[in-house]
Amino acid sequence: MLHIPCPYCGPRDETEFHYGAGANIFYPDPASATDEEWSKFVFIRENPKGWHAERWVHSAGCRRWFNVWRNTITHEFGPTYKPFTEQPKRPV
């Protein structure tokens, strides 16, 4: 079980959270988005081996969404960042 660093509550067990897939996927302007751009937004997500910026929501805690770097190989967590704040550098 992961130990996830909620930026509001501190580290908590994974069972308190829901996963929200990749971070920084922006809602395209539906009026001007081509079919391809739109389907990319709806269906396509990265699945990298290594560091991945992703979203989590602390659903059984503060109920707040946040972003965090996580290493998909080691499950190590990097820095967290709140929505609409600058993304910290990819950890090494």
Add this chain to the structure above:
Amino acid sequence: MSNVTFKFDGVDYVGQAGDSLATALLRNGVLHFTDSTYRDRPRGIMSLWIDEPNALVNIDSGAGEPMVQATTVEITDGLVARSLSGIGDLPDTRDLSRYDRAYRYADVLVVGAGLAGLAEAKKYADQGKTVIIMDDKPEVGGHAQQCGETIPPELLSALTRKNVLHLQRTTVIGTYDQGYAVAVERRTDHINSKVSTDVARIRTWHVRAEHTVLATGAFQRPLVFANNDRPGIMLSHAGATYVERGVTMFKTAVVITVDNQGYTDAIRLHKSGVRVLAIVDVRKKLSKASNKSARKPAAKLGIRIIKGATALDTNGTLDGILSSVVINDPKSGLRETISTDLLAISGGWTPTVHLATYIGIKPTWSKKRAAFIVRSKVKSISTVGMLAGDFEEYEPAVFFGPKLDDTQGLVAYVDHQRDATLRDLRRAVGAGMISIEHVKRYTAIGTAHDQGKTSGTLTMGLIGNLVGLEPDEIGSLTFRPPYIAVPFAALAGRERGLHTEPIRTTSIHPWHVAAGAPMEDVGQWKRPWFFPKPGEDLHSAVLRECRAARNGVAVMDASTLGKIDIQGKDAGAFLDQVYTNMFSTLKVGMSRYGLMCGVDGMVFDDGVTTRLGENHWLMTTTTGGAAKVMDWLEEWLQTEWPHLEVFCTSVTEQIATVAIVGPKSRELLALLSPSLEVSKEGFAFMENKYGDVAGIPARIARISFSGELAYEINVCAWYGLELWNKVMELGAALDVTPYGTESLHVLRAEKGFVIVGQETDGTQTPQDLDMDWIVSKKKDDFIGKRSFNRADTSRSDRHQLVGLLPETWEYVIPEGSYFAEVQHKGATPPIPHIGYVTSSYFSGELNRSFALALVHNGRARIGERVAIGNETAVITEPIFVDKENVRRDG
């Protein structure tokens, strides 16, 4: 030492307190323990602990256990055990023991309380860290304890410090990411053989540690030769330990060894009074150090030492018990047969790498030790002791067994529990398999109860010998938790029976129970399914309940609907985005049905939302979808539209809702609330009014999920039961009829109202459900809108919602049935299907069966006939009752 009496295979025995069942049986002269699973080979106890492949027992006393190793069972008065031939069976009685769970955070978790683990625990304890040290054996000290050595007192005293939690009989069964470990502590079986209902029999520990030290030690490895599985053949460390513990049946012993451990154990046997006839050392030449530390002390005792030789075969008695061993001297080519009671084998060490591999650390092959060892490079995990390779190196490099011909290979056992032999391995390699993963599946080696604890490395070494590769070139040892077999009850803890999952009930629930209504599980909610009168079954009760709703008045507990209070100046604009239809234009005091889609345009949830005030709304969701919708709203508010001033609060449990349904519901409402304006003109469809209902402050909404005139009376949840009782009391004159979820489903299906999750599975657009009318054409955007223009969602031949009328009028098509075009009636599959049934009932109103279905290009097929097996049905519009919507006004 006090005596303990126990029963094994129906015979009474006396053992000594502290004995394992294996020790006690050996002390009583039980050598032939059981017969093997597949080949009925006589088998005896081979090892000391959980690596034991032969001595499986079923425990019948106390809580019972279907399959455990006799080497791990501590005897107590009244213990009843029986031997198993490799396969156990689950008891059919309920285990009444208590099981529990504990959680701990620590700076350091040390797994294993042998000398290496103890030293680590002391080191960290000295630094002031909080330390948890867990060990699976009854006593502290690992190998040193088993060999009767003294444990340094300063290591033992460190265990009693305040910052140290020390647990024996506690097996770490799994290690996971970020210092997480799960362990099971056996707390009562060693004290008595009774069911433990007050003290937890097993406590499951969940530990999170900053640093983990793995000091899991090693198991001794057997050697492979013909007939190496007879009772009387043991690992040398086990044999010597049993003899030291008072087992007297072995008068003579021969030791076969590849390392100095064989000498150590030979000396231990000798000192305990066993005549050691020979030490047969595979090595031709010993190093100076080994000569001094191993050979000389043994020679001094007069023990015969045969170098450069090994065991080829054994002979047995008529019962298959070991009688002699055949050894060879490769130099002279001569063979010698030595009669002996005990054949003690020392084939090197296999470090217990399991916990390391669980967290993805790959063991490395140490050629000098002929073993997979783990030296962790991960900073939060360290490995010490034998696991890290802290044991003697061989000289020269080791081997795994003598050259045996195929006849010998047929009885040279590699995995005792699976009865897998050297010949099986040769066949696997002959069939082209080299990878351990393939060989394992082909031979079943390592897949039994012991999970290859003795056979794993042995197999890799033997394959390596056959194909000329090092074991690490064949694959790596990967294991998966749990490390030992764990009773489900231990993992469940107290979450059994009624406590398996939270049960949610409404405030009116006690009435439903008293009325004898069978319950239906809807998510975690218990909802009354139907309210049978004496002699009624589901069918007749539902007919009666629906008749009341269509012709009189019926009442339902609708409190389980999800309810979200939404406030803020932008709430209207927000709802316009999350629903497909318009909400911001709704007048205060009015309700509107809304449909939500995902960004993919697929229906996600639905419900009625009411504008309670200018900036105050109450959303209802499906009973099962409430939490999901709440998460969804928060996601959009927090991650897409933070500029919107909107606040969402779950109020599902705060409000009780009683729906009164049917043409006489207006009359009933007037009885309940005489001052309320209830006329058709004065209380419009979808309108909300506040008032006293039977003296309880209430919000009354004129909403219908059946097509009939209906009202939902909403009160503070505490008043739910009181309101219900009043409805039943005042409604008696109108023969008010309570109804459950089954009638609810029939009534809404007759009217063609969909249930999200029944008519939908996440692949239906509103248009597919014939609900184009609810998709706003005016709004610039809402969640899912853009997806309706995708080629796949906008094509006209998708699966669409239709009605079905079976041509056999009373035939209720099973829900989920697939059907085909009518020419396939009665045909033998495979036949192409065109759709499936989502809801299907018998309707009293229609006096026939009917169904809703999703059909490929369904709308264009209305009027066509379809075949469901030998039955047929006609496709219709998905509405069966009151197409003109006149009934809702009463």
